[in-house]
Amino acid sequence: xxxxxxxxxxxxxxxxxxxxxxxxxxxxxxxxxxxxxxxxxxxxxxxxxxxxxxxxxxxxxxxxxxxxxxxxxxxxxxxxxxxxxxxxxxxxxxxxxxxxxxxxxxxxxxxxxxxxxxxxxxxxxxxxxxxxxxxxxxxxxxxxxxxxxxxxxxxxxxxxxxxxxxxxxxxxxxxxxxxxxxxxxxxxxxxxxxxxxxxxxxxxxxxxxxxxxxxxxxxxxxxxxxxxxxxxxxxxxxxxxxxxxxxxxxxxxxxxxxxxxxxxxxxxxxxxxxxxxxxxxxxxxxxxxxxxxxxxxxxxxxxxxxxxxxxxxxxxxxxxxxxxxxxxxxxxxxxxxxxxxxxxxxxxxxxxxxxxxxxxxxxxxxxxxxxxxxxxxxxxxxxxxxxxxxxxxxxxxxxxxxxxxxxxxxxxxxxxxxxxxxxxxxxxxxxxx
Amino acid sequence: xxxxxxxxxxxxxxxxxxxxxxxxxxxxxxxxxxxxxxxxxxxxxxxxxxxxxxxxxxxxxxxxxxxxxxxxxxxxxxxxxxxxxxxxxxxxxxxxxxxxxxxxxxxxxxxxxxxxxxxxxxxxxxxxxxxxxxxxxxxxxxxxxxxxxxxxxxxxxxxxxxxxxxxxxxxxxxxxxxxxxxxxxxxxxxxxxxxxxxxxxxxxxxxxxxxxxxxxxxxxxxxxxxxxxxxxxxxxxxxxxxxxxxxxxxxxxxxxxxxxxxxxxxxxxxxxxxxxxxxxxxxxxxxxxxxxxxxxxxxxxxxxxxxxxxxxxxxxxxxxxxxxxxxxxxxxxxxx
Numbered sequence: 001x002x003x004x005x006x007x008x009x010x011x012x013x014x015x016x017x018x019x020x021x022x023x024x025x026x027x028x029x030x031x032x033x034x035x036x037x038x039x040x041x042x043x044x045x046x047x048x049x050x051x052x053x054x055x056x057x058x059x060x061x062x063x064x065x066x067x068x069x070x071x072x073x074x075x076x077x078x079x080x081x082x083x084x085x086x087x088x089x090x091x092x093x094x095x096x097x098x099x100x101x102x103x104x105x106x107x108x109x110x111x112x113x114x115x116x117x118x119x120x121x122x123x124x125x126x127x128x129x130x131x132x133x134x135x136x137x138x139x140x141x142x143x144x145x146x147x148x149x150x151x152x153x154x155x156x157x158x159x160x161x162x163x164x165x166x167x168x169x170x171x172x173x174x175x176x177x178x179x180x181x182x183x184x185x186x187x188x189x190x191x192x193x194x195x196x197x198x199x200x201x202x203x204x205x206x207x208x209x210x211x212x213x214x215x216x217x218x219x220x221x222x223x224x225x226x227x228x229x230x231x232x233x234x235x236x237x238x239x240x241x242x243x244x245x246x247x248x249x250x251x252x253x254x255x256x257x258x259x260x261x262x263x264x265x266x267x268x269x270x271x272x273x274x275x276x277x278x279x280x281x282x283x284x285x286x287x288x289x290x291x292x293x294x295x296x297x298x299x300x301x302x303x304x305x306x307x308x309x310x311x312x313x314x315x316x317x318x319x320x321x322x323x324x325x326x327x328x329x330x331x332x333x334x335x336x337x338x339x340x341x342x343x344x345x346x347x348x349x350x351x352x353x354x355x356x357x358x359x360x361x362x363x364x365x366x367x368x369x370x371x372x373x374x375x376x377x378x379x380x381x382x383x384x385x386x387x388x389x390x391x392x393x394x395x396x397x398x399x400x401x402x403x404x405x406x407x408x409x410x411x412x413x414x415x416x417x418x419x420x421x422x423x424x425x426x427x428x429x430x431x432x433x
Numbered sequence: 434x435x436x437x438x439x440x441x442x443x444x445x446x447x448x449x450x451x452x453x454x455x456x457x458x459x460x461x462x463x464x465x466x467x468x469x470x471x472x473x474x475x476x477x478x479x480x481x482x483x484x485x486x487x488x489x490x491x492x493x494x495x496x497x498x499x500x501x502x503x504x505x506x507x508x509x510x511x512x513x514x515x516x517x518x519x520x521x522x523x524x525x526x527x528x529x530x531x532x533x534x535x536x537x538x539x540x541x542x543x544x545x546x547x548x549x550x551x552x553x554x555x556x557x558x559x560x561x562x563x564x565x566x567x568x569x570x571x572x573x574x575x576x577x578x579x580x581x582x583x584x585x586x587x588x589x590x591x592x593x594x595x596x597x598x599x600x601x602x603x604x605x606x607x608x609x610x611x612x613x614x615x616x617x618x619x620x621x622x623x624x625x626x627x628x629x630x631x632x633x634x635x636x637x638x639x640x641x642x643x644x645x646x647x648x649x650x651x652x653x654x655x656x657x658x659x660x661x662x663x664x665x666x667x668x669x670x671x672x673x674x675x676x677x678x679x680x681x682x683x684x685x686x687x688x689x690x691x692x693x694x695x696x697x698x699x700x701x702x703x704x705x706x707x708x709x710x711x712x713x714x715x716x717x718x719x720x721x722x723x724x725x726x727x728x729x730x731x732x733x734x735x736x737x738x739x740x741x742x743x744x745x746x747x748x749x750x751x752x753x754x755x756x757x758x759x760x761x762x763x764x765x766x767x768x769x
Contacts, residue, residue: 057544059477129738186756188544189475193686194756197749200683208742342558342679346551353548408562415555419532422549 007361007430014368021376028251031258033375038265039327041367044351045269045276045360046319051349052358052432053285054312055292057188060179060195062344063202064317067175068168068324069334070206073213075164076223077156083143083211088154090139091211094132101128143211153214161223165268165325172321173314175202180313185306199341206336213334220333226260229253261330268326269364272319276360288312289358320348342411347374350418356428365430373417374410381409434591439724441585441593446720451712452705453601453670456608459704460663461681462688463615463697464656470632470695471652472533474546479660479685481557484678485524486661487668488565489517491572498574506576507603510665517665521657528553529653537649554679561675570673573600593724600669611662612701615655619697624651632695680745684711687748691755693762702763707748715741 018037022030043061050056105121105128112120144152175198183194207216232238232253242252279285291298291305299305328334347370355366385406389399421428461483468476476482493513497503504512532553536546578584579602582594619625624647631638631648639645664678671677688707692699717737726732739746755762 055544057547182753182757186760189547190690190756190760192475192547193683193690194749194753197683197687197745197752200680200745201743201749204742204745208740342555346555349548349551350555405563405566408559408567410559411555412559412563415552415557415559418552418555419549422545422552423532423535426545 003433007365010365010429014365014372017372018368021372028254028258029375031255031262033372035258035261035265035330036327036375037368037371038262038269039323039330040348040351040371041364042265042269042272042323042326043320043348044355044363044367045272046316046323047348047352048355048357048360048363049276049279049312049316049319051352052360052363053280053288053292054309055188056184056309056313056316057192058195058313058316059192059341059345059349060197060199060202061320061348062339062341063195063199064172064176064320065324065327065344066199066202066206066336066339067172068165068321068326069328069336069339070213071168071171071321071325072161072164072222072328073219073334074156074171075159075167076161077219078158080146080151080153080155083146083151083154086146087139087142087211090135091143091154094135094139097128097135098132101125101132104128140209140211148210151214152217153211153219161225161329162264164329165322168325169318169322172324173318176314176317177310180310184309184313196341196345199345203336203339206334206339213336216337218333218335218337222329222332222334224332225264225329226257229257232256265326265330268322272322273360273364280360347414350414352428353418354421354428356430356432358432359428359430362428362430362432366428369429370414370417373413377410377413378407381406381413384409435724438591438593439721441591441595442724443721445593445595447712447716449595449597449601451709453604454712455705455708456604457663457667457670457704458681458684458688458708459701460608460611460659460666461685462692462700462704463612464659464663465685465689466692466695466697466700467652467656467659469689471628471648472537472546474543474550475686475694477547477550477682478554478557479656480678480680480682481554481561481675482521482525482657482660483664483667483681484561484675485557485664486517486521486657487664487673487678488561488675489520490514490661490665491565491570491668491673493517494572494574504575507599508573508575508669510572510574510669511603514662514665518658518661521661522654524557525653525657526650529649558675558679565675567675570668572673573669575599598670600666604666604670607662607666611659615659615697618655624648628652683745684708684748687752690752691762693764696762696764699762699764706763707751710751711744711747714738714747715744 018030018033021033043065046064047058047061050058101124105124108120108124109117143154146152179194179198183191186194206213209215210217213219229250230253233249238253238256239249242249245252247255287298287303288308290301291303291308295305351366351370352363353366354370355364356362382403385402389396389402392399461479464482465476465479468474468479490510490513493516494508494510497509497512502512503509532549533546536549576599579597579599580595582596585591585595586593617625619629627638627643628648628651630641631643631645635645638648667678667681684707688703689700690703691706692701692703715737717735719732719734719736722736723731
């Protein structure tokens, strides 16, 4: 069986699973799985760029995804004029002072030597910190005081929401550049710990900096690139069209909206996939894999390993940022409390490993397949538990506990899937060529 | 008087909590560092091993409480600890047999083992949630305080109170015993010496007839014991919640790396460095400074350098600074 046939068969199976969901459960859930699968596939492509192409171990995917989400708020929400007047420029000035302090410290680190260096850096950092807090705190207080129930933040730029996907990529790329600059020269597992840490910090910022995106108070009602269901239901042409197709207008409107998202996401996925494929086959991609397979040899051939690593780290993170922005757009709200590393970092890793690291098509397949499992394991687990506990007494505490716990089967299943693939097919479903 | 009052406030809010937290981190970091030294990979499942051990202890504690057994003024969980340790040892040994051994025999790259440990992390996390659920569980009982605020005030007549929770005292005592036992084991016993030899130079150790599987088995057993103890102490001191243990992974790794990966002494030092920085930087110093500063110079704000939500940022920044300026950590650790 040739590769093309095998790969097509694998994709056909996943498609059949999703269509099966539509037939057995509902088309709404099938489209939900499809949309999230598209986003997951893009995240997996981003991680595959870093891990599959270059062997970089990034476990901070959640952070970049969350930054993409932040970008949606910062781009598409209307600006809050009063808040800007109250403290907008002051906050930005304070942040510039903070950045300037760090820049001066880095400059001193390069210029001075010996004990002077340590003392001067310490003095600059401490003085800069207090100056920064002195400027920052009152400005934030002023902003957060303005209409805290509805806004209390600076708002965004009021641009169309599709721009946010690009900005999300740029924001994630910027953060990745900063992290890469500090951590990429170091050993591989230090990068893992560093990215794990930065993801938690990004999340802490999102949760606590209310002036930025309202923190845990969430931003709801983000602008959407597709029409709202309620508008469709009120439009006479839509209702008559739906009825002529024999559909209930309410169901038709939700399907229409979800399909709209699917089309947009598919366009993004195809663009990124084509670019990743071209990159993989280009001289640049071959150089990346050469560096991955033998850093010393590549360096001896005159390749700048650290620079190339930084480059691909930034690119991969940007892709994750784009996916994060798309996710927040789909949700229509930014809820920092829902970002969980197991779901947004480690699950993406399972997708890449199961699909086949180093192979873009594999990552896409893994994204769809693992997302499908993630969603469907819960009802399946519940069914299984009901089967196991079938013979037990109706009021048995064990039965109640087992049925309640079925929701946690997800993590267990993902772990088992990952370990099985690593053991019996370590190169994944669609191996690298 | 003011100076003493300030000192008491400082001990109450900074020193004592930081010492207890530092001991817990140190125990956790010792486990990470041992795995790194001997099995040569960063074990992402360590936080969830701690959660699993603590969960067993919680279950046995409930069982004992149900049978009406208690440990006087000390928490019943201490009685449950040996059972939990044995259970966790069984779990990690089974995991090693079924999962890690295959890759060890293949001499897989460390990063593959890290990914494998991610899978183990998922399974353990799922297991813990499956058995006990994702919510908070309280299992501390016995006397709550060694010294309570009121007793202290009566004893000394100071305005500031000092409270030492039983769990805090217990944490420090147990940690000291564990560390002493571990060092005795590593330095004095034949198995311990072979473990250190294996960690220093695998080939030489194999040549001199050390059985690697035995070394690995002992390592996992020690790690399981340390993880369970750390998990139970943390759970007693704060509260048992599966997800919190997962989040402890970052400060624990930071401690191990700051101290120097592979160095047990470094893990302890690292644990305290991280704990003290986290607590001092996120503590609102107003109270202490009001006592210590001359009159008229008291601070008006809270003098809190960072809000407590950024405690991860503290361990992270320390980690980065150490990595940039001293990549092998305070005590020279390994670098692969």
